[in-house]
Each structure stands twice: as C-alpha cells, then as structure tokens.
Amino acid sequence: MKKFYGGVEAGGTKFVCIVAAGPGEILAQERFPTTRPEETIGKTIEFFRPFVESKQVDSIGIASFGPVDLNEKSKTYGYITTTPKPGWAQADLLGSIQRGLGVTCAFDTDVNAAAQGEYYWIPENRELDPLLYITVGTGIGVGGIVNGKTLHGLIHPEAGHMFIPHDLKIDPFPGVCPYHGDCMEGLASGPSMAKRWGQAAETLPDDHPGWDLEAWYIGFMVSNLLLNFSPRRIILGGGVPQHIGLIDKVRKNVQKQINGYVKSPQVLENIDRLIVPPALGNQAGVMGAIALAITR
Amino acid sequence: MKKFYGGVEAGGTKFVCIVAAGPGEILAQERFPTTRPEETIGKTIEFFRPFVESKQVDSIGIASFGPVDLNEKSKTYGYITTTPKPGWAQADLLGSIQRGLGVTCAFDTDVNAAAQGEYYWIPENRELDPLLYITVGTGIGVGGIVNGKTLHGLIHPEAGHMFIPHDLKIDPFPGVCPYHGDCMEGLASGPSMAKRWGQAAETLPDDHPGWDLEAWYIGFMVSNLLLNFSPRRIILGGGVPQHIGLIDKVRKNVQKQINGYVKSPQVLENIDRLIVPPALGNQAGVMGAIALAITR
Ligand SMILES: Nc1ncnc2c1ncn2[C@@H]1O[C@H](COP(=O)(O)OP(=O)(O)O)[C@@H](O)[C@H]1O
Ligand SMILES: Nc1ncnc2c1ncn2[C@@H]1O[C@H](COP(=O)(O)OP(=O)(O)O)[C@@H](O)[C@H]1O
Ligand SMILES: [Zn+2]
Ligand SMILES: [Zn+2]
Numbered sequence: 001m002k003k004f005y006g007g008v009e010a011g012g013t014k015f016v017c018i019v020a021a022g023p024g025e026i027l028a029q030e031r032f033p034t035t036r037p038e039e040t041i042g043k044t045i046e047f048f049r050p051f052v053e054s055k056q057v058d059s060i061g062i063a064s065f066g067p068v069d070l071n072e073k074s075k076t077y078g079y080i081t082t083t084p085k086p087g088w089a090q091a092d093l094l095g096s097i098q099r100g101l102g103v104t105c106a107f108d109t110d111v112n113a114a115a116q117g118e119y120y121w122i123p124e125n126r127e128l129d130p131l132l133y134i135t136v137g138t139g140i141g142v143g144g145i146v147n148g149k150t151l152h153g154l155i156h157p158e159a160g161h162m163f164i165p166h167d168l169k170i171d172p173f174p175g176v177c178p179y180h181g182d183c184m185e186g187l188a189s190g191p192s193m194a195k196r197w198g199q200a201a202e203t204l205p206d207d208h209p210g211w212d213l214e215a216w217y218i219g220f221m222v223s224n225l226l227l228n229f230s231p232r233r234i235i236l237g238g239g240v241p242q243h244i245g246l247i248d249k250v251r252k253n254v255q256k257q258i259n260g261y262v263k264s265p266q267v268l269e270n271i272d273r274l275i276v277p278p279a280l281g282n283q284a285g286v287m288g289a290i291a292l293a294i295t296r
Numbered sequence: 297m298k299k300f301y302g303g304v305e306a307g308g309t310k311f312v313c314i315v316a317a318g319p320g321e322i323l324a325q326e327r328f329p330t331t332r333p334e335e336t337i338g339k340t341i342e343f344f345r346p347f348v349e350s351k352q353v354d355s356i357g358i359a360s361f362g363p364v365d366l367n368e369k370s371k372t373y374g375y376i377t378t379t380p381k382p383g384w385a386q387a388d389l390l391g392s393i394q395r396g397l398g399v400t401c402a403f404d405t406d407v408n409a410a411a412q413g414e415y416y417w418i419p420e421n422r423e424l425d426p427l428l429y430i431t432v433g434t435g436i437g438v439g440g441i442v443n444g445k446t447l448h449g450l451i452h453p454e455a456g457h458m459f460i461p462h463d464l465k466i467d468p469f470p471g472v473c474p475y476h477g478d479c480m481e482g483l484a485s486g487p488s489m490a491k492r493w494g495q496a497a498e499t500l501p502d503d504h505p506g507w508d509l510e511a512w513y514i515g516f517m518v519s520n521l522l523l524n525f526s527p528r529r530i531i532l533g534g535g536v537p538q539h540i541g542l543i544d545k546v547r548k549n550v551q552k553q554i555n556g557y558v559k560s561p562q563v564l565e566n567i568d569r570l571i572v573p574p575a576l577g578n579q580a581g582v583m584g585a586i587a588l589a590i591t592r
Contacts, residue, residue, distance in 0.1 A: 067559070081559065082559050129449075130447075130449045142524070146442040146443055146447070147442055147443040147444065147445040148443065149443040151426075151442070151525070151526065152526065153425075153426045153525060153526030153527055153528060154522075154526045154527060154528050154558070154560050154562055154563075154570075155526050155558060155559075155560055156526050157523065157524055157525060157526050158523045158526070158557065158558060159523050159524045160523075161523050161557060162519075162520045162523050162524065163460055163461050163516050163519060163520055163553065164459055164460070164461070165459050165460070165461055165462060165478075166461060179554075179555045179556065179557040180553075180555060180557070182461075220459050223458075223459060224458045224459055224520065224524075225524065226450075227453065227454045227455050227456075227457050227458050228438070228453055228455045228458065228520075228521070228524050228525070229447070229449060229453060229524070230447065230448065230449030230450045230451050230452050230453050230454070231449055231450060232449060232450050257459065257476075258475075259475045259476060260475065261454065261457060261475040261476070262450070262451060262454060263363070263377065263378050263451075264450050264451055266450055267450075274450075
C-alpha cells in the first residue's frame with residue numbers, strides 16, 4: 001500500500017495543504033487565503049483531521065513563510081517570529097498544528113523546503129549538492145541544501161537582503177526595503193518593479209528596459225551565491241522569473257559579471273544547466289513539505 | 297603513546313610543514329618560501345620522510361592556496377588549477393606528495409582548512425556550525441563548515457570576489473582585481489589598500505581614513521555572509537584584520553548595515569562573540585591541516 005504524507009505550504013498570501021505520496025500522486029489538496037492565525041491554522045487542522053484519524057497520514061511537513069525559529073532547542077521553535085503580518089508575529093504555527101492533530105511535524109522555511117523538494121524528488125539533483133533555491137516574488141528568499149541538509153544556522157539564511165552594487169546614475173530608484181532601501185529585495189522584488197515603473201511587473205512589455213535591469217540585479221545575486229557557495233545547481237523560482245526570457249538574461253549577466261574567474265564548464269559553457277527554473281514548477285514548495293515529512 | 301600527524305600549509309608565499317598531535321603539541325616544524333613546484337614540493341617531502349619512515353606519521357593534511365580541484369572523482373583532483381604563479385598552474389600538489397611519501401593525504405583549500413582547524417580544536421566552536429573563516433591579506437578568501445563538513449561544490453567558494461556596493465563619490469578608487477575591478481578583493485585586499493593610499497596597509501596611521509573605509513567594505517562582506525549562511529561564528533583572519541581596532545569597526549558596521557533586520561541577540565548585542573579573530577592565531581591553517589589529517 002502506498003504511504004501518504006501531509007504537506008503544508010504556509011505562505012504570507014495563501015496556505016496550500018496537500019496529502020500526497022509524491023509529485024503526481026496527490027490524494028487531496030486545498031488552498032485558502034492567509035487570514036488571522038486561528039482561522040488559517042484551524043482550516044489547516046480541519047483539512048488533515050480525517051486523514052490522521054483514518055491513520056493514512058502520520059507525518060506532516062510544514063514549509064513556512066518567515067522569519068521563523070528553526071532552533072529545536074528554543075522555546076519558540078516553530079514560531080513565526082517578527083513578521084509585520086497582523087496577528088502572526090510570535091504565532092506558534094508548528095505547535096498549534098501538532099497539538100491540533102496529535103501528529104509530529106517537520107518544519108522549515110518555505111525556500112529551504114522548496115530546495116529540499118527539488119533535491120529529493122528530481123533524481124538529477126541528488127548529485128548536485130550544494131543546491132540553492134531562490135524565489136523572486138513579493139519578497140526575495142534563498143534556501144539550500146549543503147552537505148546533504150537544509151541551511152539553518154543562527155536563524156536561517158536571509159540572502160534576499162544581500163547588498164549588491166547599485167549604480168544610481170543608471171537606476172536612481174532608492175529601493176523599497178524598509179530596513180535597507182536598496183538591498184537586493186529592495187531593488188528587485190516584484191513590488192520594487194511595480195513601484196519603480198508604476199505598473200505590475202507582469203504587465204511590463206517584453207521590450208521594457210525594466211527587464212534588463214531586473215536581470216542585471218538577479219545576476220549579481222546569483223553571482224554572489226555562486227561565489228559564496230560554489231553550488232552545483234541554482235534554481236530560480238517565484239513569480240518574476242516566470243517572465244519569458246528573464247532566466248536566460250540572468251545566465252548571460254552571470255557570465256559577464258563573473259568574467260571568466262570561475263573556470264568551470266558549468267559556468268563558462270553549460271550555464272543553462274547550472275541556473276534553471278524549478279523542475280517541480282509551482283509545486284516545489286508543497287512537494288518540499290512532503291519531502292520534509294518523509295525525511296523527518 | 298601520542299599519535300602524530302602531518303600538516304602542510306601550502307601558501308602562495310611560503311609553505312609551513314608541521315608534525316603535531318594538536319595545538320601546543322608540535323614535534324617538528326619548518327617553513328620555506330614558495331619557489332618552483334619541484335623544489336618546494338621536494339622540500340616538503342624531505343621534511344616528512346623521516347617521520348613516515350619511522351612510522352610516526354601515516355596521515356598528512358594539505359591546506360592549499362588555490363584555485364584547486366577538490367573533486368575526488370576528477371583526474372586533476374588535488375591539482376592547483378589556474379594560478380598566475382609561475383610553474384604552479386596544473387601542478388599536481390596532492391599527487392606529488394602522496395607518491396613521494398607513499399602516504400595518503402587529505403586535501404582542502406587553505407581557508408576551508410583554517411575553518412576546520414578552528415572548528416575541530418576549539419571546543420566552543422563545535423557548537424557553532426555554520427562557521428566561516430575569512431582571510432583578508434594579499435587576497436581575500438572564505439572557507440567554512442556547514443552541516444559538519446567543509447564547503448566544497450562546483451569548485452570551492454570564492455567569496456573573496458563577491459560584489460558589494462561601491463560608492464564612487466566616497467571612494468573613486470577603481471579596485472585592483474584583474475577580473476572584476478571593484479569586487480571585494482579588488483577594493484579591500486592588502487594590495488588594494490597599498491595601491492589606493494600609496495603605502496603598505498600596516499604603515500597607515502591609526503587615524504587614517506583608510507581604516508574606516510576598509511572596515512566598511514569588510515562589513516559588507518561579513519553582512520552578506522551573515523545573510524547568506526546565517527553562520528553562528530565568523531572568524532576574521534589574515535594580515536589586515538590584525539590592525540588594532542579594525543575588527544571592532546567591522547562589528548559596528550555590520551550592525552549598521554543589517555539595521556536590525558536579523559533579530560538575533562548574537563547580532564544585536566553579542567556581536568563580539570559572533571565576529572572574532574582566530575582562536576588559533578596564525579596557526580589556524582596549519583592546525584587545520586592536522587585536523588584534516590585526523591578526520592580524513
Ligand atoms: N509572469 C510574471 N512576470 C513577472 N512578474 C510576475 C509574474 N507573475 C507574478 N509576478 C510578480 O511576482 C510577485 C508575486 O510573486 P509570487 O512568487 O507569485 O508570490 P509570493 O512571493 O507572494 O508568494 C508580484 O510582485 C508579481 O508582480
Ligand atoms: N598589522 C597589519 N595591519 C594591516 N595590514 C597588514 C598587517 N599585517 C599585514 N598586513 C597586510 O596583509 C597582507 C598580507 O596578508 P597575510 O595574510 O599576512 O599574508 P598572505 O595573504 O600573503 O598569506 C599585506 O598586503 C599586508 O600589507
Ligand atoms: Zn533589505
Ligand atoms: Zn574579483
């Protein structure tokens with residue numbers, strides 16, 4: 001009999017709950033908007049309850065928006081920590097779900113889970129450690145697998161806020177990050193594009209100069225991640241890289257910026273195999289949650 | 297009976313060879329300038345030969361300048377790859393020593409070895425994974441321990457070349473990196489300071505504005521590493537950070553640049569425990585080589 005697991009992709013905009021054995025083996029799925037914690041967590045518990053009661057599911061993975069506390073020794077392990085999202089600061093996401101269902105859950109950031117999803121389910125990726133997963137959407141986030149495990153640490157990576165070169169003569173826009181102004185997220189998130197150009201990113205025409213600028217900044221982030229981690233695979237997910245042609249521009253910019261310094265054929269010649277869109281598409285996060293539940 | 301190991305710190309300027317059981321337990325040590333590969337590797341082999349013949353040493357760790365090939369499946373595993381140093385490009389450092397002595401050796405970058413040295417020998421650091429080791433000297437390099445092992449990957453990290461903000465109005469100096477101009481190494485290595493100010497870094501007076509600028513750039517590198525890896529410890533080694541007061545300026549700049557975004561007491565309050573000089577001082581590399589030999 002096939003073994004099923006639970007997965008939750010807990011996003012700032014919506015929650016996706018799933019019962020599955022893997023990609024393409026989905027028993028049940030539901031999505032609902034992220035409202036107040038009690039309501040949203042309540043719906044999550046109700047979704048899983050029948051599967052837990054029937055003993056079809058005894059392990060659930062949670063892929064959460066952040067910042068979150070990943071320190072298993074901490075009193076606030078599994079909490080959302082300091083989000084501006086009303087009601088969610090200090091919300092005990094992991095504990096509430098565990099108590100509500102009487103099931104032990106695995107817990108990680110949404111981007112670490114997406115990295116784990118791509119690593120676990122895509123056979124080719126198993127050989128490509130370190131593997132990084134970047135999302136460029138409402139925010140910018142980075143997760144990864146290094147030496148076989150997801151990246152934790154002091155808190156968890158927040159590489160979306162990294163500092164990159166910003167030439168004010170070419171782009172006088174000051175950035176939208178409330179903490180840093182022109183950090184990566186400040187200069188290149190979806191909302192930064194909307195504010196800079198006065199219209200949503202997905203409505204900019206293909207020949208709009210905003211795309212070259214966006215690909216230049218994402219290039220710097222990818223180049224820095226390449227220099228920092230020496231990853232064997234960099235996956236570029238989220239809404240913005242879905243714009244046709246953007247990932248290819250990023251690849252060219254990385255080659256230009258690195259300028260031959262990293263003498264690897266994967267950078268010099270096969271960069272289209274180094275920097276790729278998610279093989280699981282928009283299922284990377286939720287399939288990552290399933291992988292967390294399996295490998296817990 | 298105490299067990300002894302061999303360690304080689306193979307630098308671009310000098311080689312240090314050591315036989316030791318650990319810090320403070322050094323049986324023999326020798327240093328000589330890095331000349332042509334045959335001569336330098338020859339001296340290394342001669343140093344170890346008596347210890348190998350007497351069976352006092354059966355494992356040697358090599359901490360090498362780079363770039364090097366760390367891929368154990370590669371035909372050029374253990375080679376120095378593309379250095380401008382005369383004679384050393386494509387030099388089979390690991391193989392020559394192994395064949396010369398008939399001993400299997402462990403092999404890693406100098407900075408990964410230094411990270412391993414600080415991690416292995418300093419009990420406090422064992423709890424501080426991810427741990428990063430930065431050197432700011434003739435070049436800038438970064439090594440690290442993540443999830444219990446050193447950072448390898450496509451090649452190995454080259455975070456010294458990361459791209460950081462460079463305000464030309466404040467610092468019109470174009471940088472000295474032959475590949476990137478104003479990457480981190482281009483703006484903040486020892487030679488960049490010498491070229492910018494017309495005198496060697498160690499001769500600049502304490503109140504010279506070059507120190508604030510240097511600490512600002514190192515701040516950006518450390519901030520980006522903090523955001524990328526979420527490390528529990530960042531060790532700042534090499535010649536330049538030996539300037540009194542520099543590390544403290546770096547700590548203050550990191551707090552200013554991160555601007556409260558990473559809500560960890562280690563960043564907000566105890567940053568003097570997060571960013572530290574090497575506990576092993578200038579022995580980090582060679583003691584790292586010994587640790588590599590032990591943990592091989
Ligand atoms: N096809 C597209 N091209 C460019 N930008 C897009 C596209 N689709 C969505 N976006 C932008 O991505 C952002 C939403 O990111 P997304 O990853 O879909 O969700 P979230 O980050 O909120 O989970 C918005 O700012 C939107 O403008
Ligand atoms: N006390 C010091 N203060 C500032 N800079 C120093 C100091 N000592 C050495 N340096 C600089 O560090 C560089 C040498 O770096 P070092 O780490 O000692 O060796 P290497 O990188 O060659 O192995 C030189 O550029 C030198 O000017
Ligand atoms: Zn920011
Ligand atoms: Zn460079």
